Amino acid sequence: MNGFTDIPNSQTGRGIAGGGLVSTSNGQIVASASYGMQAGYINGQEMGWGYLQVHSTNWHTHFEVWMDVTNDGGRSWIQCGPFWTLNSRITTAAYPTSSSPSRAFRVCGSAYPGNAGIACTNWW
Template identity: 40%
Template sequence: MLARIPRRRPALALATGLLLAPLVVTGASSPAAATPQECERGANGFVDIPDTLRGTPAPVAPARIIGLTGTLYYGKIGGVTRGWAHLGGETTWGDSVWMDWSRDGGRTWIQCGPFEVTSGGQTKTSAAQRTSSDPNWKFRACVRWGRHIPPAISCTDWW
């Protein structure tokens, strides 16, 4: 015997998805995902930084999703100017931040992260990567609101 599925739930899921659809950011090409371990402890030129570290905000608008703010910062770390992504705001378990890094102007990139929040109110950063005067060397910060299924994602513009 087949169970009868109420029609309200699919309609509610569709309506919720349509309302949050503008929050989801997609790119022209797929990232090469890197695990946090591929972006930590010096791997691929990335360095670890404290989850509370802030620097000079990059000249791009922060990524925002319902109480979360993703900011792209840069500053001197160990004598080298580096960029990183920072997640702040009303965070809770499951929210995350990462930094996309491109060497071809944003056509392709490495996604460094996600780095997940483990408790409410916690700030989180990505690992930091050195900056460059090369106009093709770009970063952006991305955040995921983990309380929604599917998660909503927002990224800053490339800098």
């Protein structure tokens, strides 16, 4: 799977590279979820992954999260996801970290329907 390792949706680690909030509204009800990046040890190797946690939804909102990994300083990247949920916490698969300045990660999230757009962390 392109070097990615599947992890459980309950996997937690230390927060890195910030995060954000995606939300959308049907004109009366707002639905929101936070997204971010975490790192920790998976099977003895340090890895990074993305997560999305739904906070409120009272109508059919579709939240997505994905992680981009670059190995050439951002000129190109591979994408893991998107993964979607209606009302829970989800994670992307994990990818090994590296001391190489060419490798970086970012996590993105979105909410549909609506005009929420796409929001991403900075590269880390």
